[in-house]
Amino acid sequence: MRIHAIQTGRVLVKQAQISGRGHGLWRQFQPVLSQQWAVWSPTFAWAIEHPEGVIVVDTGAAAHLKSLPRWHPYFQLAVRFDIEPEQEAGPQLKKLGIGPRDVRTVVLTHLHVDHDGGLAHFPHSRILADGGEIARTAGIKGALLGYLPKRWPQWFDPQPIAWQPAPYGPFARSALLTDAGDVIAIPTPGHTPKHLSIIVRDGDAQIVLAGDTSYLDSTMLAGTIDGISPDENVARRTLADIRALCAQRPTIYLPTHDPNSAERLRQRHTVFAALSPQMRNATTWPPSATIMAPVM
Numbered sequence: 001m002r003i004h005a006i007q008t009g010r011v012l013v014k015q016a017q018i019s020g021r022g023h024g025l026w027r028q029f030q031p032v033l034s035q036q037w038a039v040w041s042p043t044f045a046w047a048i049e050h051p052e053g054v055i056v057v058d059t060g061a062a063a064h065l066k067s068l069p070r071w072h073p074y075f076q077l078a079v080r081f082d083i084e085p086e087q088e089a090g091p092q093l094k095k096l097g098i099g100p101r102d103v104r105t106v107v108l109t110h111l112h113v114d115h116d117g118g119l120a121h122f123p124h125s126r127i128l129a130d131g132g133e134i135a136r137t138a139g140i141k142g143a144l145l146g147y148l149p150k151r152w153p154q155w156f157d158p159q160p161i162a163w164q165p166a167p168y169g170p171f172a173r174s175a176l177l178t179d180a181g182d183v184i185a186i187p188t189p190g191h192t193p194k195h196l197s198i199i200v201r202d203g204d205a206q207i208v209l210a211g212d213t214s215y216l217d218s219t220m221l222a223g224t225i226d227g228i229s230p231d232e233n234v235a236r237r238t239l240a241d242i243r244a245l246c247a248q249r250p251t252i253y254l255p256t257h258d259p260n261s262a263e264r265l266r267q268r269h270t271v272f273a274a275l276s277p278q279m280r281n282a283t284t285w286p287p288s289a290t291i292m293a294p295v296m
């Protein structure tokens with residue numbers, strides 16, 4: 001199984017979006033009100049070359065995001081996109097020899113504009129997202145939350161993920177995306193209430209395609225939530241669950257906007273070394289094959 005990191009341009013947000021500052025509404029307004037921009041960050045989409053067909057995780061940004069609704073304070077004051085059409089997911093996959101009909105499944109971690117921006121390139125795929133996340137995009141409330149469903153292709157009709165009561169590590173529910181059981185969705189609420197992440201099982205290791213669970217591996221390890229998550233406790237709990245997951249087996253943790261995600265994937269750099277000694281001691285290492293059976 002091979003995973004490709006597809007960088008769909010760059011995005012610029014405020015530092016207070018990456019590392020939330022303060023609490024409550026104050027924290028949630030800082031990405032708009034703060035003047036301190038972070039550095040330009042990548043936006044990754046991922047393509048898993050699986051024997052059952054290619055699975056694309058998030059579709060990345062698209063050139064249409066260079067023009068954003070001017071009435072919305074977030075779009076006007078808090079984010080900039082830098083992407084050309086040839087940097088979109090479709091053209092990049094084509095260069096890798098992966099055409100639209102090769103992509104069996106597209107799964108969206110959430111429906112923010114830099115994750116669903118490239119949907120137009122996948123007209124032949126089964127498209128999966130969390131049902132609650134899809135519902136959240138609707139109406140004026142969806143528009144205020146920064147979703148742009150009007151930019152979706154007309155044919156877009158995502159299938160809600162069928163969550164099963166099958167635990168995966170600390171996560172109570174999961175959903176298998178392959179018959180082989182080696183590509184698994186887990187709920188990682190926080191950044192949005194129904195945000196999800198994708199786990200790719202690869203031998204003893206697991207690769208977490210984390211979406212915006214955190215913007216960086218460092219903020220996940222520090223337990224620092226972002227400036228977007230509506231519920232601090234939910235977001236913090238998910239980061240703790242991810243750390244527990246990382247302690248259970250070698251984990252390559254790949255957030256969408258982490259500048260080091262592609263390199264970590266290439267080097268198969270696991271999080272384990274960065275975990276605190278207490279957390280390491282709390283688990284068996286190296287993991288035996290019986291610690292956590294794959295979810296079936």
Ligand SMILES: [Zn+2]
Pocket residue numbers: 110112191212
């Ligand atoms: Zn997002």
